[in-house]
Amino acid sequence: MSIDFTLAGAVIFTGLVVVFTALVGLWGIVALFGRFFSAASNKPKPSEPPKAAPAPAPKPAAPAAPAAPVAKAAPVPVVEDGIGDEIVAVIAAAVEAMGAGESGGYVLQSIQNAAPVGAAPQFQQVVKGGRPAWAQAGLMQNTQPF
Amino acid sequence: MFAIFLDSVGTLIQNCGFTSLSFGQALMILVSFLLMYLAIGRGFEPLLLLPIAFGMFLTNIPNANLYHTLIFINETGHIDWSLLAETGGLLDYLYLGVKLGIYPPLIFLGVGCMTDFGPLIANPKSFLMGAAAQLGIFLAFFGALCIGFTPAEAGSIGIIGGADGPTAIFTTTQLAPHLLGSIAVAAYSYMALVPIIQPPIMKALTTKEERMIKMEQLRPVSKIEKLIFPVLVTLVVAFLVPDTTPLIGMLMLGNLFKESGVTDRLSKTAQNELMNIVTIFLGVTVGATANAASFLNLKTLGIVAMGLCAFAFGTAGGVLLGKLMCVLSGGKINPLIGSAGVSAVPMAARVSQKVGQAENPTNFLLMHAMGPNVAGVIGSAVAAGVLLAILK
Numbered sequence: 001m002s003i004d005f006t007l008a009g010a011v012i013f014t015g016l017v018v019v020f021t022a023l024v025g026l027w028g029i030v031a032l033f034g035r036f037f038s039a040a041s042n043k044p045k046p047s048e049p050p051k052a053a054p055a056p057a058p059k060p061a062a063p064a065a066p067a068a069p070v071a072k073a074a075p076v077p078v079v080e081d082g083i084g085d086e087i088v089a090v091i092a093a094a095v096e097a098m099g100a101g102e103s104g105g106y107v108l109q110s111i112q113n114a115a116p117v118g119a120a121p122q123f124q125q126v127v128k129g130g131r132p133a134w135a136q137a138g139l140m141q142n143t144q145p146f
Numbered sequence: 147m148f149a150i151f152l153d154s155v156g157t158l159i160q161n162c163g164f165t166s167l168s169f170g171q172a173l174m175i176l177v178s179f180l181l182m183y184l185a186i187g188r189g190f191e192p193l194l195l196l197p198i199a200f201g202m203f204l205t206n207i208p209n210a211n212l213y214h215t216l217i218f219i220n221e222t223g224h225i226d227w228s229l230l231a232e233t234g235g236l237l238d239y240l241y242l243g244v245k246l247g248i249y250p251p252l253i254f255l256g257v258g259c260m261t262d263f264g265p266l267i268a269n270p271k272s273f274l275m276g277a278a279a280q281l282g283i284f285l286a287f288f289g290a291l292c293i294g295f296t297p298a299e300a301g302s303i304g305i306i307g308g309a310d311g312p313t314a315i316f317t318t319t320q321l322a323p324h325l326l327g328s329i330a331v332a333a334y335s336y337m338a339l340v341p342i343i344q345p346p347i348m349k350a351l352t353t354k355e356e357r358m359i360k361m362e363q364l365r366p367v368s369k370i371e372k373l374i375f376p377v378l379v380t381l382v383v384a385f386l387v388p389d390t391t392p393l394i395g396m397l398m399l400g401n402l403f404k405e406s407g408v409t410d411r412l413s414k415t416a417q418n419e420l421m422n423i424v425t426i427f428l429g430v431t432v433g434a435t436a437n438a439a440s441f442l443n444l445k446t447l448g449i450v451a452m453g454l455c456a457f458a459f460g461t462a463g464g465v466l467l468g469k470l471m472c473v474l475s476g477g478k479i480n481p482l483i484g485s486a487g488v489s490a491v492p493m494a495a496r497v498s499q500k501v502g503q504a505e506n507p508t509n510f511l512l513m514h515a516m517g518p519n520v521a522g523v524i525g526s527a528v529a530a531g532v533l534l535a536i537l538k
Contacts, residue, residue: 003291011297012284015532022386022528023277023521029378030270037368 078110087111166208170438177441178203178433181331190338194311194429198331201433202441205237213237213434218245219324241431244319244326249428250312251396256421257312257523258376258400259413261491265516267371268364271471272483272514276521278467279487280529282307282460287533290452295445298322301533303449306333307456308526309340309490315432316393317530321537327436328446332453340493343454344461345501348485351465356472357505359480361514372405383528389538390531394524460488464518486515489522 079088088111095108114133159165181199185192205213212235217226225245230238243249266272287304295303302318302325314333318326336343349357376398384391403413468484482502486494498515 004297007297008288008291011301011533011536012288014536015284015287015529016281018387018532019280019525019528020274020277022383023273023525025386026379026382026524027270027273029382030267030273030375033374033378034267034270034365034367034371037371038365041368 077108078112080110080112083111083113161209163208163210168208168438170442171206171208174206174436174438174441175203177436178206184335184338191334193425194334195338197426197429198334198433198436201237201430202327202331202436203433204430205434205437211235213241213431213437215324215435215437215440237431237434240427241434243424243427244315244431245323247316247319247392249424250316251392252424253312253421253428254393255396255400256417256424257491258397258402259404259417261397261401261404261520261523262516263375263401263520264367264372265364265513266518266520267367267375269514269517271479272487272517273521273524274471275464275467275484275487275518276523276525277487278484279460279464279489279518279522280308280525281463282456282458282488283526283529283533285459286452286456289455290448293448293452295448296322298537299325299445301537302329303452304456305329305526305530305533306336306449306453307460307488308522308529309333309337309457309460309488309494310523310526311337312428313393313489313526313530315428317533320534323435324440325445325449326432327434327441328449329453330432331436332449336453336457337490337493340457340488340490341497341500343457344485344488344494344497347458347461348465348482348497348501351462352469352481354505356469356481357502358509359472359477360506360509361480361483361511362478364513369405369407373402376401376405379524383524383531387528387531387535389534390527393527393530397523397527457488461485464488464522468518480509480511480514483511483515483518487518487522487525489519489526491519491523492516494522495519 077088077092091111092108095106098106178199181195181202184190185195185199204210211233214229214233214235217230217234217238218241220226225242283304285304286307287300290300290303291297298321302314302322305314305317306329308314311330311333315326315330318329322329380391380395380398383394400413400416403409403416464484464487465481466484467487468479468481471484472479472481480502482498483495486498488494495512495515495518499510499512502509502511
C-alpha cells in the first residue's frame with residue numbers, strides 16, 4: 001500500500017482553503033449588507049417626524065392648524081357636577097374622533113346629564129314619557145325637515 | 147398432466163428464494179431487519195433509514211431482479227442502457243435518479259424551503275464555525291487513504307463527516323458508486339447518532355464556564371436581507387466551486403421560494419409532496435445498492451470506522467473554533483454552538499442547546515446554534531465541490 005502524500009496534502013490543503021475562503025467571503029459580504037440594512041432601518045427618515053406626528057399630534061398640535069374650531073375647543077368645557085373625569089375624557093375623545101381637528105369639526109362646549117334634575121318640564125316629560133334621549137334625537141332628526 | 151405439474155413445481159422450487167438464498171443474502175436481510183428495527187423501534191432517522199432498510203431487504207431477495215449492479219457499475223464507467231432495457235427492474239429505473247444526480251438536489255430544494263437562514267444572517271460569524279466543522283471531512287479522507295482506499299473512495303468516505311445525506315450520496319455516486327450503499331447507511335446512521343457521538347467530545351473540549359456562557363439575543367433580520375441571501379450565496383459559492391452548483395443552487399432556490407412570499411404553493415410542494423416522493427425513491431434505491439457482494443467486506447468496516455472519525459473530527463473542529471472565537475470576543479460566544487457546524491440540521495443544533503442547558507438551565511443556545519448549523523450545510527456542499535473537482 002502506497003499513499004500519494006502529495007495528492008492527499010493537495011486535497012486537504014485545497015479543500016480547507018477553498019471552504020474557508022468561500023465561507024469567510026460570505027461572512028464578510030453578509031456582515032456588510034447586514035450593517036447596511038441595520039443602518040438603513042435605524043436611520044431616522046426625514047419624513048418620519050412630520051409623518052409620525054400627525055397621527056397622535058395633530059390633535060394637540062391642532063391649535064396651529066385650522067384655528068377656528070380648536071380655538072373654540074381650547075376653553076375647558078363646562079362639566080356638570082357629578083360627571084367624572086373619565087366620562088369627560090371619553091366624550092372628548094369621541095368628539096375629537098368626529099373631526100374636531102378638521103375645519104368644520106365639532107367643539108365640546110359643555111357636558112351635562114340628558115335629564116337633569118330641575119330641567120325644563122317639557123324635557124322631563126319627554127323623558128318620563130318613555131322615549132329615551134337617543135330616540136328623541138332620532139325623532140328630531142327625521143322630522144326636522146317637515 | 148401430472149408430469150407437467152411436477153415439472154412446474156420443480157421449476158418453482160428451483161426459482162424460489164428459499165432454495166437459492168446465499169449466506170451473504172441471508173446476512174444482508176438480517177442487517178436490513180436490524181436497520182428497520184433501528185428506524186421503527188429506536189426512531190433513528192426513520193424517514194430515510196426505513197426506505198433504505200427495505201430497499202436493502204428487497205435487493206437481497208434471490209431472483210427478484212429488482213436491481214442490477216452491472217447496469218451502473220461496469221468497465222465503461224457509464225450506465226449500460228442496453229442492459230437496462232433488457233433486464234432492468236423497478237429499482238434499476240428508480241436508481242437512475244440517484245445515478246444521474248437528480249434526487250439529492252431535489253432533496254436540497256425541499257431542505258431550502260424548510261430552512262431559516264435568519265440566525266446565520268443575524269450572526270454571520272457563524273460561517274467560520276460551519277467552515278471549521280468541515281475539518282472532519284478532510285481528516286477522514288486522509289485516514290481512509292491510510293487504510294488502503296483509493297483517493298476517490300477516500301473522498302466519498304470523508305464526505306460522511308459533512309453529516310449531510312444528500313451531499314454524501316451526490317458525491318459518492320460520482321466518485322465511488324460501488325460504495326454508495328455502505329456510505330449512505332453509515333452517513334444516516336451517524337446522523338441519527340449525533341446526540342450520542344457529539345456530547346462527550348463537546349464536554350471534553352470545553353470548560354464548565356465556557357458551556358455556561360449566555361449569548362446576546364440575535365438581531366431581527368429584515369425580509370430584504372433574507373431575499374438577497376440565497377441569491378448572494380449561490381453567486382459566491384457556485385462561481386467559486388461550480389461542481390457544487392446543483393446542490394447549492396437547489397438549496398437556495400428552495401429558500402428563495404420560502405422567503406419571497408409569492409410562491410407559497412411551490413414552497414409547500416417542494417418541502418412536502420416532492421420531498422417525500424424523492425425521499426422514498428432515494429432511500430429505497432440507495433438501500434438497493436447494498437447487496438451482499440458490495441456490503442459484506444472489510445471495506446464496509448473501514449467506512450464505518452472512518453465515518454465515525456469524520457464526525458468526531460468535524461465536531462472537534464467546530465468546537466475548537468468556537469473556543470477561539472469565545473476568547474477573541476471576550477467570552478461572548480459559547481463554544482458549544484461550534485459543534486452544530488457539522489450540519490445534521492437541526493439535530494446538531496439541538497445537541498448544542500441540550501448540552502448548554504444542562505450546565506445552565508436558563509441558557510438558550512438553539513437559535514445561536516442554528517447559524518453554524520446551516521452554515522455547515524453550505525460548507526459541506528463546498529467541500530463536496532472541491533472533492534469532486536479534484537478527484538473525479
